[in-house]
Amino acid sequence: MPHGSRQFDVVIPVCEVLASVIAPSSGVVLWQDGSTWMIDFEGNLHGAANIRTFGDRVAHAAGRAATRYPTVARCAVRLDQVESVGSFSESQGQVILGSPEQLTKWLGLEVIPYGELLTTDARSQARRHLERIRRPNPALAREMSRRLGLPR
Known part of the structure:
Protein backbone atom coordinates (compact mmCIF):
# COMPACT_ATOMS: atom_id res chain seq x y z
CA MET A 1 0.00 0.00 0.00
CA PRO A 2 1.25 3.51 -0.66
CA HIS A 3 2.51 5.51 2.28
CA GLY A 4 -0.27 7.44 3.96
CA SER A 5 -3.17 5.23 2.88
CA ARG A 6 -3.36 2.76 5.78
CA GLN A 7 -6.01 2.91 8.49
CA PHE A 8 -6.31 0.43 11.36
CA ASP A 9 -8.73 -0.13 14.21
CA VAL A 10 -7.07 0.63 17.54
CA VAL A 11 -8.15 -1.86 20.19
CA ILE A 12 -7.45 -2.79 23.79
CA PRO A 13 -7.58 -6.28 25.29
CA VAL A 14 -10.67 -7.05 27.36
CA CYS A 15 -9.89 -10.63 28.40
CA GLU A 16 -7.44 -11.41 31.19
CA VAL A 17 -5.33 -13.84 29.19
CA LEU A 18 -4.71 -11.35 26.39
CA ALA A 19 -4.16 -8.48 28.83
CA SER A 20 -1.51 -10.55 30.60
CA VAL A 21 0.44 -10.98 27.35
CA ILE A 22 0.30 -7.34 26.24
CA ALA A 23 2.11 -4.67 28.28
CA PRO A 24 -0.17 -2.01 29.76
CA SER A 25 -0.45 1.14 27.60
CA SER A 26 0.68 -0.72 24.47
CA GLY A 27 -0.54 0.43 21.10
CA VAL A 28 -2.64 -2.39 19.64
CA VAL A 29 -4.05 -2.58 16.10
CA LEU A 30 -6.55 -5.06 14.71
CA TRP A 31 -6.40 -6.47 11.18
CA GLN A 32 -7.75 -9.40 9.24
CA ASP A 33 -5.72 -12.13 7.56
CA GLY A 34 -8.22 -14.11 5.50
CA SER A 35 -10.82 -15.28 8.02
CA THR A 36 -8.50 -14.78 11.02
CA TRP A 37 -8.46 -11.61 13.13
CA MET A 38 -4.97 -10.58 14.20
CA GLY A 43 4.66 -1.49 24.29
CA ASN A 44 8.13 0.02 23.89
CA LEU A 45 9.40 -2.28 26.63
CA HIS A 46 13.01 -1.45 25.76
CA GLY A 47 12.60 2.34 25.86
CA ALA A 48 13.31 3.21 22.22
CA ALA A 49 13.89 6.96 21.94
CA ASN A 50 11.72 7.29 18.83
CA ILE A 51 8.61 5.85 20.54
CA ARG A 52 7.41 8.56 22.92
CA THR A 53 3.61 8.66 22.68
CA PHE A 54 0.67 6.29 22.43
CA GLY A 55 0.38 7.45 18.80
CA ASP A 56 3.98 6.33 18.20
CA ARG A 57 3.30 2.92 19.75
CA VAL A 58 0.21 2.47 17.57
CA ALA A 59 2.13 3.62 14.46
CA HIS A 60 4.85 1.02 15.06
CA ALA A 61 2.30 -1.75 15.54
CA ALA A 62 0.39 -0.62 12.43
CA GLY A 63 3.58 -0.50 10.36
CA ARG A 64 4.45 -4.07 11.27
CA ALA A 65 0.88 -5.22 10.57
CA ALA A 66 0.77 -3.50 7.18
CA THR A 67 4.03 -5.08 6.02
CA ARG A 68 3.41 -8.39 7.82
CA TYR A 69 6.82 -7.90 9.40
CA PRO A 70 7.78 -10.96 11.50
CA THR A 71 7.33 -10.23 15.21
CA VAL A 72 6.52 -11.89 18.51
CA ALA A 73 4.18 -8.96 19.18
CA ARG A 74 1.38 -10.44 17.06
CA CYS A 75 -1.37 -12.95 17.81
CA ALA A 76 -4.68 -14.23 16.52
CA VAL A 77 -7.72 -13.09 18.50
CA ARG A 78 -11.46 -13.48 18.67
CA LEU A 79 -13.33 -10.22 18.35
CA ASP A 80 -14.83 -10.65 21.83
CA GLN A 81 -11.29 -10.49 23.29
CA VAL A 82 -10.70 -6.88 22.21
CA GLU A 83 -12.60 -3.62 22.30
CA SER A 84 -12.26 -0.86 19.72
CA VAL A 85 -11.20 2.49 21.16
CA GLY A 86 -10.63 4.32 17.87
CA SER A 87 -8.68 4.16 14.66
CA PHE A 88 -5.21 5.06 13.47
CA SER A 89 -4.79 7.25 10.42
CA GLU A 90 -1.29 7.06 9.01
CA SER A 91 -1.98 10.01 6.71
CA GLN A 92 -2.88 12.20 9.71
CA GLY A 93 -0.29 10.61 11.98
CA GLN A 94 -2.73 10.25 14.82
CA VAL A 95 -5.11 8.06 16.75
CA ILE A 96 -8.72 9.15 16.24
CA LEU A 97 -10.63 8.44 19.43
CA GLY A 98 -13.84 6.44 19.46
CA SER A 99 -13.99 5.42 23.13
CA PRO A 100 -11.90 7.81 25.23
CA GLU A 101 -13.10 6.37 28.56
CA GLN A 102 -11.73 2.89 27.86
CA LEU A 103 -8.49 4.20 26.37
CA THR A 104 -7.98 6.48 29.39
CA LYS A 105 -8.17 3.43 31.67
CA TRP A 106 -5.83 1.40 29.42
CA LEU A 107 -3.25 4.21 29.46
CA GLY A 108 -3.62 4.74 33.21
CA LEU A 109 -4.42 8.43 32.77
CA GLU A 110 -7.19 10.65 34.07
CA VAL A 111 -7.24 12.67 30.85
CA ILE A 112 -5.58 11.89 27.52
CA PRO A 113 -3.50 14.87 26.34
CA TYR A 114 -4.02 15.49 22.61
CA GLY A 115 -0.27 15.16 21.99
CA GLU A 116 -0.38 11.57 23.30
CA LEU A 117 -2.53 10.63 20.28
CA LEU A 118 -0.04 12.01 17.72
CA THR A 119 2.97 10.39 16.14
CA THR A 120 6.19 12.30 16.71
CA ASP A 121 8.23 11.31 13.65
CA ALA A 122 9.46 14.14 11.45
CA ARG A 123 7.35 13.15 8.43
CA SER A 124 4.10 13.22 10.41
CA GLN A 125 4.99 16.53 12.01
CA ALA A 126 5.77 18.02 8.59
CA ARG A 127 2.39 16.78 7.26
CA ARG A 128 0.54 18.42 10.16
CA HIS A 129 2.40 21.71 9.65
CA LEU A 130 1.58 21.62 5.95
CA GLU A 131 -2.12 21.12 6.70
CA ARG A 132 -2.10 24.23 8.90
CA ILE A 133 -0.70 26.42 6.11
CA ARG A 134 -2.53 24.81 3.17
CA ARG A 135 -5.68 26.95 3.39
CA PRO A 136 -4.12 30.37 3.86
CA ASN A 137 -1.21 29.73 1.48
CA PRO A 138 -1.72 26.82 -0.93
CA ALA A 139 1.26 27.77 -3.14
CA LEU A 140 3.65 27.64 -0.19
CA ALA A 141 2.17 24.32 0.94
CA ARG A 142 2.65 22.82 -2.55
CA GLU A 143 6.27 23.96 -2.68
CA MET A 144 7.00 22.63 0.81
CA SER A 145 5.36 19.30 -0.08
CA ARG A 146 7.52 19.08 -3.19
CA ARG A 147 10.72 19.83 -1.29
CA LEU A 148 9.91 17.37 1.50
CA GLY A 149 8.81 14.65 -0.93
CA LEU A 150 5.33 14.50 0.60
CA PRO A 151 2.12 13.83 -1.35
CA ARG A 152 0.24 16.98 -2.21
Whole structure:
Protein backbone atom coordinates (compact mmCIF):
# COMPACT_ATOMS: atom_id res chain seq x y z
CA MET A 1 0.00 0.00 0.00
CA PRO A 2 1.25 3.51 -0.66
CA HIS A 3 2.51 5.51 2.28
CA GLY A 4 -0.27 7.44 3.96
CA SER A 5 -3.17 5.23 2.88
CA ARG A 6 -3.36 2.76 5.78
CA GLN A 7 -6.01 2.91 8.49
CA PHE A 8 -6.31 0.43 11.36
CA ASP A 9 -8.73 -0.13 14.21
CA VAL A 10 -7.07 0.63 17.54
CA VAL A 11 -8.15 -1.86 20.19
CA ILE A 12 -7.45 -2.79 23.79
CA PRO A 13 -7.58 -6.28 25.29
CA VAL A 14 -10.67 -7.05 27.36
CA CYS A 15 -9.89 -10.63 28.40
CA GLU A 16 -7.44 -11.41 31.19
CA VAL A 17 -5.33 -13.84 29.19
CA LEU A 18 -4.71 -11.35 26.39
CA ALA A 19 -4.16 -8.48 28.83
CA SER A 20 -1.51 -10.55 30.60
CA VAL A 21 0.44 -10.98 27.35
CA ILE A 22 0.30 -7.34 26.24
CA ALA A 23 2.11 -4.67 28.28
CA PRO A 24 -0.17 -2.01 29.76
CA SER A 25 -0.45 1.14 27.60
CA SER A 26 0.68 -0.72 24.47
CA GLY A 27 -0.54 0.43 21.10
CA VAL A 28 -2.64 -2.39 19.64
CA VAL A 29 -4.05 -2.58 16.10
CA LEU A 30 -6.55 -5.06 14.71
CA TRP A 31 -6.40 -6.47 11.18
CA GLN A 32 -7.75 -9.40 9.24
CA ASP A 33 -5.72 -12.13 7.56
CA GLY A 34 -8.22 -14.11 5.50
CA SER A 35 -10.82 -15.28 8.02
CA THR A 36 -8.50 -14.78 11.02
CA TRP A 37 -8.46 -11.61 13.13
CA MET A 38 -4.97 -10.58 14.20
CA ILE A 39 -3.51 -7.94 16.49
CA ASP A 40 -0.07 -6.38 16.45
CA PHE A 41 1.07 -4.50 19.54
CA GLU A 42 3.91 -2.25 20.66
CA GLY A 43 4.66 -1.49 24.29
CA ASN A 44 8.13 0.02 23.89
CA LEU A 45 9.40 -2.28 26.63
CA HIS A 46 13.01 -1.45 25.76
CA GLY A 47 12.60 2.34 25.86
CA ALA A 48 13.31 3.21 22.22
CA ALA A 49 13.89 6.96 21.94
CA ASN A 50 11.72 7.29 18.83
CA ILE A 51 8.61 5.85 20.54
CA ARG A 52 7.41 8.56 22.92
CA THR A 53 3.61 8.66 22.68
CA PHE A 54 0.67 6.29 22.43
CA GLY A 55 0.38 7.45 18.80
CA ASP A 56 3.98 6.33 18.20
CA ARG A 57 3.30 2.92 19.75
CA VAL A 58 0.21 2.47 17.57
CA ALA A 59 2.13 3.62 14.46
CA HIS A 60 4.85 1.02 15.06
CA ALA A 61 2.30 -1.75 15.54
CA ALA A 62 0.39 -0.62 12.43
CA GLY A 63 3.58 -0.50 10.36
CA ARG A 64 4.45 -4.07 11.27
CA ALA A 65 0.88 -5.22 10.57
CA ALA A 66 0.77 -3.50 7.18
CA THR A 67 4.03 -5.08 6.02
CA ARG A 68 3.41 -8.39 7.82
CA TYR A 69 6.82 -7.90 9.40
CA PRO A 70 7.78 -10.96 11.50
CA THR A 71 7.33 -10.23 15.21
CA VAL A 72 6.52 -11.89 18.51
CA ALA A 73 4.18 -8.96 19.18
CA ARG A 74 1.38 -10.44 17.06
CA CYS A 75 -1.37 -12.95 17.81
CA ALA A 76 -4.68 -14.23 16.52
CA VAL A 77 -7.72 -13.09 18.50
CA ARG A 78 -11.46 -13.48 18.67
CA LEU A 79 -13.33 -10.22 18.35
CA ASP A 80 -14.83 -10.65 21.83
CA GLN A 81 -11.29 -10.49 23.29
CA VAL A 82 -10.70 -6.88 22.21
CA GLU A 83 -12.60 -3.62 22.30
CA SER A 84 -12.26 -0.86 19.72
CA VAL A 85 -11.20 2.49 21.16
CA GLY A 86 -10.63 4.32 17.87
CA SER A 87 -8.68 4.16 14.66
CA PHE A 88 -5.21 5.06 13.47
CA SER A 89 -4.79 7.25 10.42
CA GLU A 90 -1.29 7.06 9.01
CA SER A 91 -1.98 10.01 6.71
CA GLN A 92 -2.88 12.20 9.71
CA GLY A 93 -0.29 10.61 11.98
CA GLN A 94 -2.73 10.25 14.82
CA VAL A 95 -5.11 8.06 16.75
CA ILE A 96 -8.72 9.15 16.24
CA LEU A 97 -10.63 8.44 19.43
CA GLY A 98 -13.84 6.44 19.46
CA SER A 99 -13.99 5.42 23.13
CA PRO A 100 -11.90 7.81 25.23
CA GLU A 101 -13.10 6.37 28.56
CA GLN A 102 -11.73 2.89 27.86
CA LEU A 103 -8.49 4.20 26.37
CA THR A 104 -7.98 6.48 29.39
CA LYS A 105 -8.17 3.43 31.67
CA TRP A 106 -5.83 1.40 29.42
CA LEU A 107 -3.25 4.21 29.46
CA GLY A 108 -3.62 4.74 33.21
CA LEU A 109 -4.42 8.43 32.77
CA GLU A 110 -7.19 10.65 34.07
CA VAL A 111 -7.24 12.67 30.85
CA ILE A 112 -5.58 11.89 27.52
CA PRO A 113 -3.50 14.87 26.34
CA TYR A 114 -4.02 15.49 22.61
CA GLY A 115 -0.27 15.16 21.99
CA GLU A 116 -0.38 11.57 23.30
CA LEU A 117 -2.53 10.63 20.28
CA LEU A 118 -0.04 12.01 17.72
CA THR A 119 2.97 10.39 16.14
CA THR A 120 6.19 12.30 16.71
CA ASP A 121 8.23 11.31 13.65
CA ALA A 122 9.46 14.14 11.45
CA ARG A 123 7.35 13.15 8.43
CA SER A 124 4.10 13.22 10.41
CA GLN A 125 4.99 16.53 12.01
CA ALA A 126 5.77 18.02 8.59
CA ARG A 127 2.39 16.78 7.26
CA ARG A 128 0.54 18.42 10.16
CA HIS A 129 2.40 21.71 9.65
CA LEU A 130 1.58 21.62 5.95
CA GLU A 131 -2.12 21.12 6.70
CA ARG A 132 -2.10 24.23 8.90
CA ILE A 133 -0.70 26.42 6.11
CA ARG A 134 -2.53 24.81 3.17
CA ARG A 135 -5.68 26.95 3.39
CA PRO A 136 -4.12 30.37 3.86
CA ASN A 137 -1.21 29.73 1.48
CA PRO A 138 -1.72 26.82 -0.93
CA ALA A 139 1.26 27.77 -3.14
CA LEU A 140 3.65 27.64 -0.19
CA ALA A 141 2.17 24.32 0.94
CA ARG A 142 2.65 22.82 -2.55
CA GLU A 143 6.27 23.96 -2.68
CA MET A 144 7.00 22.63 0.81
CA SER A 145 5.36 19.30 -0.08
CA ARG A 146 7.52 19.08 -3.19
CA ARG A 147 10.72 19.83 -1.29
CA LEU A 148 9.91 17.37 1.50
CA GLY A 149 8.81 14.65 -0.93
CA LEU A 150 5.33 14.50 0.60
CA PRO A 151 2.12 13.83 -1.35
CA ARG A 152 0.24 16.98 -2.21
